[in-house]
Amino acid sequence: MEKLKENEYQLVIPDVMMPGFDGLETLVQIRKESSVPVLMFTAKKGNISKARGLRAGADDYLTKPFVMEELLARIISLIRRYTRFNLNMLPCRKEALWQH
Numbered sequence: 001m002e003k004l005k006e007n008e009y010q011l012v013i014p015d016v017m018m019p020g021f022d023g024l025e026t027l028v029q030i031r032k033e034s035s036v037p038v039l040m041f042t043a044k045k046g047n048i049s050k051a052r053g054l055r056a057g058a059d060d061y062l063t064k065p066f067v068m069e070e071l072l073a074r075i076i077s078l079i080r081r082y083t084r085f086n087l088n089m090l091p092c093r094k095e096a097l098w099q100h
Contacts, residue, residue, distance in 0.1 A: 009036050010079050016042040016049065024056050031057035037078040 004012070012030060016023035027038060040058040042049055050061045059081075060074050 004030060004034055004036070010082065011037045011039060011075060013039045013041060013075075016040060016044060016053065024053060027053065027056045027058055037082045039074055039078055 014021075014023045014026050014030075018026065023040065023042075027040065030036065030038060037059045038057065039060045039062060040053045041062055041064055042053070043064045045063055050063075053061050059078055062071060062074060
């Protein structure tokens with residue numbers, strides 16, 4: 001959480017089952033401090049887990065294992081929405097994002 005306060009991030013990707021941390025509790029703490037987009041990872045396949053994460057403030061949810069193309073597409077989509085569809089605000093070139 002200290003890193004979130006010290007730096008500006010375009011996206012945060014916590015895991016529901018992070019070692020030593022509860023991912024959903026981390027999400028709640030993030031939402032107290034920031035409106036940064038959050039994409040949750042989980043190994044749990046149940047819809048209840050996804051619904052809890054989304055209700056807690058996640059912007060999107062991805063179940064492991066996943067395909068890298070889907071992860072990249074979700075990241076691009078979340079950042080695009082967060083920056084009001086202006087990819088020019090990103091620190092990397094727009095073309096580089098679409099080539100992955």
